[in-house]
Amino acid sequence: MAADGAEGRVRALPLSDEEVESRFRSVTLGQFLAELPSELLILHEGDLDARLRWVEPSELEDPTPYLMDGEFVLTAGLPLMADGGSADAIEAYVGRLAGARVCALGFGLTPYHDEVPPALAASCRRHGITLVEVPPSVPFAAIGLQFAQLLESDSAKVFRSLAETNRLLMRSVLSPRPDQEVLGTLVQRVPCWAVLVGADGKVRARAGANPADVVLLGPLLERLFQGSGPRVEVDSHPAPGSEFVVGHPLRSNRDVNLGALVIGSAERLAPAHNNIVSAAVGLLELLSRQRTSGSLAPSQLATALLLHPETLAGGTSRQVSAAKDLMAQSLSSTRSAPMRVVQGVNVDAPQWRSTDSPVRELLQWRRIFDTKLVEITEYGFAAVTRLKVDDSAVTEVERLGWRLVIGDPVEPNDLPAAYQRAGSLRVRARSTAQTLRVDSVTWSVTGLLGREAGTMLAGQVLGPLLELEPERREVLVDVLRAWLAHNGSWDATAKALTLHRNSVRRHIGTVFDLLSRDPNDAQTRADLLIALQYL
Known part of the structure; x- marks a missing residue:
């Protein structure tokens, strides 16, 4: 939009990208003036980027009680005739419009005036109000109609754009x-x-x-x-x-x-x-x-594996491919992403009663592990996830009173074995109240038993020995531990304990008589060796 002095004519300029974008937001004064007939003259430019709310004809001396912010007021000049059209009256009129945040004033040349009063032009400049001269050939109604059409057109563009965007968003979801x-x-x-x-x-x-x-x-x-x-x-x-x-x-x-x-x-x-x-x-x-x-993928996967249990291990390439697709959808992952078995045991809160609905807990585990493959079990729950299950997830689960056994990453056909490996650590996770990772655990009998189960084993296997008086018990336990550590060698045990070999024989005989066990049985020796580690 431009003006060449008092003779400047309204002319449209090419819209920049920012102006096109602004059309999407609202109608500005500059956009509206560009749509008006060329007979109109801009005598003073204010803020052409101002939002235009409405076009309002008024011949009231003070129309401001009836105006909104950002209006274009049209007048034939009747309000300016108060006090004989004095400069003070004109200044007061324009000041009231500026106070009401009117963005533009359209001045009609008839029937009261043949030209725009110079005092009006000067006052509009002082207050930053755009002033437009409206010739008799352009009725005020035509200006209001033009604004309504522009507003409708702009709204239609917005609706079309929103419809197109919604269509693209829906396509993105698929x-x-x-x-x-x-x-x-x-x-x-x-x-x-x-x-x-x-x-x-x-x-x-x-x-x-x-x-x-x-x-x-x-x-x-x-x-x-x-x-x-x-x-x-x-x-x-x-x-x-x-x-x-x-x-x-x-x-x-x-x-x-x-x-x-x-x-x-x-x-x-x-x-x-x-x-x-x-x-x-x-x-x-x-x-x-x-x-x-919820999703259709888990039910399809379950149906496929129920009807064709051999799918993952020995199915056709098409069956395996279809199963991997369904599994990926159930895990919110790609087909190539490894997966883990996670088992959870409750240690700090009451177990669910049979009358309780597990739906809330099921959805909770689905959310935390970002998977639909979750099973509620007698010990707690099991899930298959593609997440590594980092510290933040572990912290959230433990805050709820649970401990986890987190499996190692595997391919789909290795999931049953991964489940067994994780299951072997459940007792230890519950007894130690610690979350365990399969790939970080030392795989030994004592490691898998855990403190609680190991102590029970020691009490059962070594019970009669542990009931002796402390001094007698300690001697026999020390001899038994050394004898087992030296694979039943009398001489090596005697040397290690600084005892005569016959004393070692006598102590070991006493131990096995108390326990009613055969010292030559390999299973007995293994049980005793493990039990001694939990004393």
Whole structure:
């Protein structure tokens, strides 16, 4: 928009990308003037980027009680005739318009005036109000109609854009990587960056230019995850494009945290853009709920394995491929991702009663381990997940009173063996009240037994010996331990204990008479060697 003095004519200029974007948000004064007939003259330019709310004809001396912010007032000049059209009266009139935040004044040349009073032009310049001369050939009604048509056209563009965006978002949901595709579509249609964070606080997907690091988002995410119900959290970062950072929680039907969508922008988003963000939040929340609450993949996988149990071990390539696809969908992972068996035992809270519904707990484990493959068992639960199960997940589980046995990464056909390996550590996890990892455990009989079971074994195997008087008991236990350590050698044991070999024979004979055991039986020696480690 431009003006060449008093003779400047309204003329349209090519719209820049920013101006096109502004059309998406609202109608500005400059956009409206560009649509008006060329007969209108701009006598003074104010803020052409100001939002235009409405066009209002008025011949009241003080129309401000009836005006909204950002209006274009049209007058034939009747209010200026008070006090004979004095400069003071004109100044007072324009001052009232400026106080009401009127963005433009259209002055009609008839029937009261043949030209725009110079005092009016000077006053509009002082107050920064755009002044437009309206010739008799352009009725005020035509100007109002033009604004209504432009507003309708702009709204139609917004609706078309929203419809197209929603179509793209829905297509993204059906893609192989729905989270990433939804974020990609979002940043294409909204001037922002986006980061999707899971319930574990880790990034699942990101899109856009220079998204904030998840560490910087920590305080905002903490507030989001601690709250409940529909809400947003707002923050700001000094990095370009992060002046306005907004976090949207993703919640389950039971108001359980499933993750968060965080977006950042250089300026506040327009209402139309916020509508797009809301649609994206809804779809991402739906995807998160599907991952934890329901899907067709687990039922298809279960049916396939029930009817064709040989599928994973010796099925055709087509069967194996189909099973891997279903398993990947159930685990929210790719086909090539390794998986782990996780078993949980309860140590701090009451066990579930048979009358209790396990649905809540089942959904809880699905959320924490990001999997649909969860089984409620007599000892607690078992899950198959593609997660490594890091410290944050372990901390959350232990806070609920549980301890885990976390299996090693395996391929699908090795899952039964992985389950057995994890199961062999359950007793130890419960007795020590510690979470264990299969690939970090020393595999020995004592390691697998654990303190509780080992102490019980020692009491059963060594019971009669332990009932002796302390001095007698200690002598016999020391001789037995040394004799077993030297593989039953009388001479080596005697030398190690500085005893005569006949004394060693006599002590060992006494021990095995007390225990009613055969010293030459290998199983007996193994039981005694293990039991002694728990005294």
